[in-house]
Amino acid sequence: xxxxxxxxxxxxxxxxxxxxxxxxxxxxxxxxxxxxxxxxxxxxxxxxxxxxxxxxxxxxxxxxxxxxxxxxxxxxxxxxxxxxxxxxxxxxxxxxxxxxxxxxxxxxxxxxxxxxxxxxxxxxxxxxxxxxxxxxxxxxxxxxxxxxxxxxxxxxxxxxxxxxxxxxxxxxxxxxxxxxxxxxxxxxx
Amino acid sequence: xxxxxxxxxxxxxxxxxxxxxxxxxxxxxxxxxxxxxxxxxxxxxxxxxxxxxxxxxxxxxxxxxxxxxxxxxxxxxxxxxxxxxxxxxxxxxxxxxxxxxxxxxxxxxxxxxxxxxxxxxxxxxxxxxxxxxxxxxxxxxxxxxxx
Numbered sequence: 001x002x003x004x005x006x007x008x009x010x011x012x013x014x015x016x017x018x019x020x021x022x023x024x025x026x027x028x029x030x031x032x033x034x035x036x037x038x039x040x041x042x043x044x045x046x047x048x049x050x051x052x053x054x055x056x057x058x059x060x061x062x063x064x065x066x067x068x069x070x071x072x073x074x075x076x077x078x079x080x081x082x083x084x085x086x087x088x089x090x091x092x093x094x095x096x097x098x099x100x101x102x103x104x105x106x107x108x109x110x111x112x113x114x115x116x117x118x119x120x121x122x123x124x125x126x127x128x129x130x131x132x133x134x135x136x137x138x139x140x141x142x143x144x145x146x147x148x149x150x151x152x153x154x155x156x157x158x159x160x161x162x163x164x165x166x167x168x169x170x171x172x173x174x175x176x177x178x179x180x181x182x183x184x185x186x187x188x189x
Numbered sequence: 190x191x192x193x194x195x196x197x198x199x200x201x202x203x204x205x206x207x208x209x210x211x212x213x214x215x216x217x218x219x220x221x222x223x224x225x226x227x228x229x230x231x232x233x234x235x236x237x238x239x240x241x242x243x244x245x246x247x248x249x250x251x252x253x254x255x256x257x258x259x260x261x262x263x264x265x266x267x268x269x270x271x272x273x274x275x276x277x278x279x280x281x282x283x284x285x286x287x288x289x290x291x292x293x294x295x296x297x298x299x300x301x302x303x304x305x306x307x308x309x310x311x312x313x314x315x316x317x318x319x320x321x322x323x324x325x326x327x328x329x330x331x332x333x334x335x336x
Contacts, residue, residue: 072235073235073264073266073275073277074266074268076235076237076266076275077237077266077267077268077271077273077274077275078268078271078273079271079273086305086306086309087305087309088235089235089236089237089303089305090305090309091234091236091280091284091285091305098232098233098234098280099234099235100232100233100234100235100277101232101233101234142309
């Protein structure tokens, strides 16, 4: 009697194994198969920081900082964008902080956080995108951004990417897609 | 019993106040040092020259080479369609006025140095604003970026 019951359970067990194994194939572990954008641009591997001899930096941050620094040049030379970043071209004397250094740090922090960096030193701790780009809640925002302004910003970042040898179309598309997720919050006109 | 409670309350409150004060002094010392160190370092900054007539890519390369050869200039970028040149330099080694004057000695194309209006210096990308960060978070960030 007991053996008969076991015999009946056997097909159920086999079916369970089949479905479980199928389920694992259908829903792969995202951590194993989908690397973050941050890891795709270099990740957490420590490398020597070319602008700070003797210090190390995560390769992902180094890539993003290089892109930001190149893009800042493009933005500063873009008449559409210059209206939003006048402080970039404002001169400071010895003993004061320049807009270039501050913008580089903060935009790099923002991109590190947005692409999936988990390093607390690289965390973006600024205002949320809506409040940050609303002239009524942020005095530094002289005027609201339009879709055309945002398009110009994306185009400038794309030039920054190409200047740093980021030519992988998938990677560029994913980075641009990431920036596009902020459009609705940034464009307020 | 009541006196004992009061005595311990005073002790606990005093210890908490001393610890809070010590934390405040520590935060002030650390963050103040951080900013002083930052300000003492040479600051990379940007300058811009606007050209009044079209510039082709060959001429743009020559102009970039000229500007780059000026002592203190680090990098250049030319936006050819908009006739705008941007260059970087360390404020301990150069200033934009000198760079423009040096460049103009050999330049034949009408150009002007872009100067930001005083009122506009307070504007900029909101991500740059320290006001955009809550004071305590900013202090902690700076504190932990040192250690």
